[in-house]
Amino acid sequence: MAHQGSYQVETFAVGLDHEIRRLNAQVDLFWTSERTALERAGLQGAMDVLDCGCGPGRLIELLKNDNPSLRLTGLEIDPVLVDAATARFRSLGIDDCTVVQGSAEQTGLAPGSFDFIVMRLVLEHVPDPVLALRSLRTLLRPGGRIAVISNDFEFHERTWPPVPELDDLYEAYCASRRADGGDPCIGRRLPALLHEAGFSLVGFETETAHSNMIGDQAFFLAEGAGIPAQLVQDGFLAESVFERMVESWRTMLEHPDHAIIRPLFVGVGENPDPQHQAAQGPLSAGVEAPPLRHDLEFVAPSTDLERQIAEIWAEIIGVEQVGVTNNFFDLGGNSLMLEQIQIRLEELLDADLALTVLFQFPTVASLAASREALDVADRPTPADRDTGSAPNPSTTSGAAVSPEAVSAQAQRRRDAAARRRR
Ligand SMILES: C[S@@+](CC[C@H](N)C(=O)[O-])C[C@H]1O[C@@H](n2cnc3c(N)ncnc32)[C@H](O)[C@@H]1O
Incomplete structure (x- = not known):
């Protein structure tokens, strides 16, 4: 069995019961936003689901209530928590969810037996996160x-x-977790770690709890003073700082506009289908392609510009055809491809094109419309020609581009053209 890294339920905060209550409250704190984040990640009815490092089982309980057709299993390294979760399910009459004892690194579970795995607030504690992810x-x-x-x-x-x-x-907390082999700042590393473990990355987002939405009490229950008190006991935090913090916290709560906010990071990886992978081949720089979507509606280009942009996208993304309403990212596009597309479009348009424009207009139709607006904006209108005044962006087509953006872009194009002439 792998060792427990930087989390042990009995010494993490002051007292086992307190810590179990805190873990449950920490699930509740984020449930509203996490439920939809998990749906976006692909969790849906009648799947086989594993909650790895399920602790006392609160997430399983909420998922089961929300969607009774999910087939849920918990995996937990700590026998104390296996017993706590099992007892909780029994007391709630949940008899079709089991919790098995095992670690992410050595699960003891059958390969290929799940459609979806949730791993919540665990990876930051394990000594070798890539090993754990590979095993999962x-x-x-x-x-x-x-x-x-x-x-x-x-x-x-x-x-x-x-x-x-x-x-x-937080400094004290990080020092304490690192001393036990954890990485308390792992949130930002999730995409890279998933990739290194062989997943293709299909999502990365934050979920947020805000006191104006869920009240102050939820934060108190989820954080409380248990962890800071333990840090004082373990010599990572000075008692005087702890006392000042309690005082500042109280003052903060008395402020009429006070707010407490906490984010969590959600990285979503997909276990690539080997047949699918062989057909596509790897992308440059070792980044695996997310699965291409072949079920997207195809709307044919209707202008020369749309056709030219669609051809460039198709070539660089590696798909047969691109409809003008297809979203670049749904087609399997990624940021490396965006840079190649930027270069090709700059050649095509003989103009500078900011990468942000490509994010802003992620379909061929919207991108072409924005370019037509810019082209027209850059040309003098009949009235401009009469008066010799500057082009008037408000006389351009109805594309969703602000006048400021249009004139800034037009200026960049003129500067770029001048640079090329030099
Ligand atoms: C901070 S708690 C989170 C519990 C639960 N997932 C939640 O969100 O409330 C971390 C959990 O991961 C478990 N854990 C730690 N290392 C593990 C490992 N290598 N494999 C499986 N579980 C592990 C701990 O015992 C603990 O239950």
């Missing part, structure tokens, strides 16, 4: 997905008015 990947069927939900302590809970001592607390 073997449990997924081809095309199955994992949603890894993690903290990143540089983006942890913040307040208005600020509680300055939170900086000291």
Whole structure:
């Protein structure tokens, strides 16, 4: 069995019961946003789902209530928590969810037996995150997905008015977790770690809890003073800082406009289907392609510009055809391809094209419309010719481009053309 890294339920905060209550509250804190984040990640009815590092089982309980057709299993390294989750399910009459004892690294579960894995607030504690993710990947069927939900302590809970001592607390917390082999700032690394473990990356987002939406109490229950008190006991945080923090926290709560906010990071990886992968081949720079969508509606280009843009996209994304309403990212496009497309479009249009424009207009139709607007804007209108005044962006087609953006873009184009002439 792998060792437990930087999380042990009995010593993480002051007391086992307190810590179990805190873990449950931490699931509740994010449930509203997490439920939809998991749906977006692909979790849906009648799937075989594993909650890896399920703790006392609160997430399983909520998922089961929300969607009774999910077939849920918990995996938990700590026998104390296996027992706590099992007892909880029994008391709630949930008799079709089991919790097995095992680690992410050595699960003991049958390969290819799950459609979806959730790993919530666990990866930041394991000594070798890639090893753990690789092992979990073997449990997924081809095309199955994992949603890894993690903290990143540089983006942890913040307040208005600020509680300055939170900086000291997070520094102490990070030092303590690192001393045990964890990485409390792992949130930002999720895409790279999923990729290294052989997943194709299909999503990365943050979910957020805000006190104006869920009240102050939810934060108190989820954080409480248990962890800071333990950090004081373990010598990572000075007692005087802890006392000041309690005072600042109280003052913050008295402010009429006070706010508490906390984000979590969600990385979603897909276990590539080997047949699908062989057909596509790897992309440049070792980035695997997300599966291409062949079920997208095809609307043919209707102008020369649309046809030219669609041809460039198709060539660079590696698909047979691109409809003018297809979203670049749904087609399997990624940021590396965007840069290649930027270069090709600049050649085609003989103009500078900011990458942000490509994000802003992610379909051929919207991009062509924005370019037509810019082209027209750049040409003098009959009235401009009469008066010799500057082009009038408001006389351009109805594309959703602000006049400021149009004139800034037109200026960049003129500057670029001048640079090329030099
Ligand atoms: C912070 S708790 C999170 C619990 C639960 N997922 C939640 O969101 O409330 C971390 C959990 O991961 C478990 N854990 C730690 N290392 C593990 C490993 N290598 N494999 C499986 N579980 C592990 C711990 O025992 C603990 O239950």
